[in-house]
Amino acid sequence: MIVAEKKPMEEVIKEIKDYKNILLLGCNECVTVCEAGGKKEVGILASALRMYFLNQGEEKRIDEVTLERQCDHEYLEEIRDRIDTYDAVLSLACGVGVQFMADKYVSIPVYPGVNTCFLGATEKRGLWTERCQACGQCILASTAGICPISRCAKRILNGPCGGSTNGKCEISKELDCAWQLIINRLKAMSRMDDYEILLDIKDWSSDRAGGPRKVVREDVQE
Amino acid sequence: MRLSYPTSIKIIRVPCTGKVDVIHILRSFEKGADGVYVVGCMEGDCHFNKGNFRARKRVAQAQKMLDDIGIGGERVKMYNLSSSEAPLFVKFAKEMFDKIVELGPNPIKSAKKKNINRQTEAA
Secondary structure: OEEEEEOOHHHHHHHHOOOOEEEEEEEOOHHHHOOOOOHHHHHHHHHHHHHHHHHOOOOOEEEEEEEOOOOOHHHHHHHOOOHHHOOEEEEOOOHHHHHHHHHHOOOOOEEEOEEEEEEEEEEEOOEEEEEEOOOOOOOHHHOOOOOHHHHOOOOOOOOOOOOOEOOEEOOEEEEEOHHHHHHHHHHHOOOHHHHHOOOOOOOHHHOHHHOOOOOOOHHHOO | OOOOOOOOOOOOOOOOHHHOOHHHHHHHHHOOOOOEEEEEOOOOOOOOOOHHHHHHHHHHHHHHHHHHOOOOHHHEEEEEOOOOOHHHHHHHHHHHHHHHHHHOOOHHHHHHHHHHHHHHHHO
16 A cells, blocks of 8 residues: 655644635545544544634634545545635645646645655554555566565665675664565575576666656556 | 542543544544543553553644644643542542643633634624
């Protein structure tokens, strides 16, 4: 899922202070799971903002809506009939949701309420770690299901490098060396012979280096 | 024991302090409460294992948020006691009451009043 974290209150206040009618728009998907922008967070932020502005002597209408998703037309359509009653939208969705919202409702200013961080997993409640960089050409088949692109600081394809000590990366003692994890897993699967197979130079054109990407599936298009 | 504690304290019963969320605390302030304190079981004695620890963390989150928006995080506090400690319950109630008296009323209340006055003047 996409992992995001809440923006500091100060920054959010700065974004919306000049508007009177504000819609706080949450998203029921990834940002709900990482506790940054779901219905619950929308409620808490809306309550806090209402109190802040009231305390400043400013009258503001801050409404709360949480959509199933903000990255699909059909869910964003649900607010079409009421969007004109607001001066601005504070979206707690990931960067995709904020942009899709901005694309769809051209005349309404849209502000982000979270910082979108990475594609990751919930290791335990309150701890999310990066697992994928969406490079567009998955090599997990050759790396024992552990991704050196997202989990190795150097994105090294045939590791580990000289900075790996006792299974940890040289950039942080808390960070596991991805290549050590790969070796451990290959050993556990009795597939250490695979470690001797060198990976070819990766084609990075499917990564961000080739500019913004898209996936086209004409067979499912209407 | 028939002990008395300040009459302005309104008790909201929950099945476990683990049920209390940040939003419940914030809404209390939005509705005009001057302070909120959560009284849970002794740490380690939670029937649901982690309820009172969760409450403590949520109280801390609410404190930070109230500090961020200028209401004051010290208006929220977490206490722990066992159900047989009535004198301690009274002690906590008085302690919180004195703290709130020292801090004064919730600024949201006067802000709401000012807003209403402004609206009537404009009308």
